[in-house]
Amino acid sequence: xxxxxxxxxxxxxxxxxxxxxxxxxxxxxxxxxxxxxxxxxxxxxxxxxxxxxxxxxxxxxxxxxxxxxxxxxxxxxxxxxxxxxxxxxxxxxxxxxxxxxxxxxxxxxxxxxxxxxxxxxxxxxxxxxxxxxxxxxxxxxxxxxxxxxxxxxxxxxxxxxxxxxxxxxxxxxxxxxxxxxxxxxxxxxxxxxxxxxxxxxxxxxxxxxxxxxxxxxxxxxxxxxxxxxxxxxxxxxxxxxxxxxxxxxxxxxxxxxxxxxxxxxxxxxxxxxxxxxxxxxxxxxxxxxxxxx
Numbered sequence: 001x002x003x004x005x006x007x008x009x010x011x012x013x014x015x016x017x018x019x020x021x022x023x024x025x026x027x028x029x030x031x032x033x034x035x036x037x038x039x040x041x042x043x044x045x046x047x048x049x050x051x052x053x054x055x056x057x058x059x060x061x062x063x064x065x066x067x068x069x070x071x072x073x074x075x076x077x078x079x080x081x082x083x084x085x086x087x088x089x090x091x092x093x094x095x096x097x098x099x100x101x102x103x104x105x106x107x108x109x110x111x112x113x114x115x116x117x118x119x120x121x122x123x124x125x126x127x128x129x130x131x132x133x134x135x136x137x138x139x140x141x142x143x144x145x146x147x148x149x150x151x152x153x154x155x156x157x158x159x160x161x162x163x164x165x166x167x168x169x170x171x172x173x174x175x176x177x178x179x180x181x182x183x184x185x186x187x188x189x190x191x192x193x194x195x196x197x198x199x200x201x202x203x204x205x206x207x208x209x210x211x212x213x214x215x216x217x218x219x220x221x222x223x224x225x226x227x228x229x230x231x232x233x234x235x236x237x238x239x240x241x242x243x244x245x246x247x248x249x250x251x252x253x254x255x256x257x258x259x260x261x262x263x264x265x266x267x268x269x270x271x272x273x274x275x276x277x278x279x280x281x282x283x284x285x286x287x288x289x290x291x292x293x
Contacts, residue, residue: 155282172233176225177202183223190227196234198226200241 008017013029020027067075178186187197202224228234 172230173226173228173237178223178225180223183225186225195227195229196231198234198238200224200238
């Protein structure tokens with residue numbers, strides 16, 4: 001090993017050259033008031049305290065992996081983040097506070113769970129008409145269908161034109177059918193509203209049927225109540241109705257009460273005549289409104 005090298009010493013101050021400044025290449029001795037600290041040896045440098053040994057991180061317990069068995073024998077992994085949806089509200093609990101009825105809502109004939117429930121016989125209202133199917137010629141049926149279509153289109157056009165024409169008009173008399181037991185209530189309420197009223201008979205006590213031997217009672221609205229703001233209009237309509245009723249009674253006396261012979265005709269002839277009459281009246285009204293427009 002080579003001998004250790006001596007540190008250079010300053011010949012002016014006798015201190016080691018370490019710490020002397022050399023601004024222009026000439027060494028300047030340090031001031032005695034603030035002596036330059038001696039250089040710190042590399043072996044005596046300040047060292048940081050040793051770090052404590054790293055502690056092992058705590059083990060986290062992972063959720064177990066769950067599998068569901070499927071019907072085909074395979075396994076399906078369950079999603080751990082799946083949240084079951086809330087169940088729908090129970091309608092039975094909601095309706096528990098409301099008053100209910102013990103009567104079933106479905107017909108007894110269609111309920112298979114109540115075989116001992118007596119069946120209710122549904123009786124037909126005698127005031128409703130009975131539809132009877134008759135064999136008719138196909139040509140007649142086609143003609144009737146076309147007539148009905150044309151009459152319906154004419155009626156729709158007529159209703160639209162009537163709505164436009166009657167927009168600025170005022171109704172004078174309104175007619176309502178009412179049963180006998182409601183006449184007093186209807187007229188009293190109408191008079192409270194400031195309306196004039198009158199009661200007339202609708203001449204529909206009996207409706208003859210085919211054969212002329214039986215009669216069907218009319219619906220329970222054989223009385224008509226007339227209402228209007230104009231007393232003269234109500235009175236005029238009553239006079240017209242009375243004259244027409246007297247004329248029908250005289251005609252019935254002249255014919256001997258055999259007006260029911262008209263109903264002996266076949267049903268399809270009556271239907272055809274009715275459609276023809278409706279078509280003629282509708283066409284006449286359309287021509288009239290077109291002529292005045």
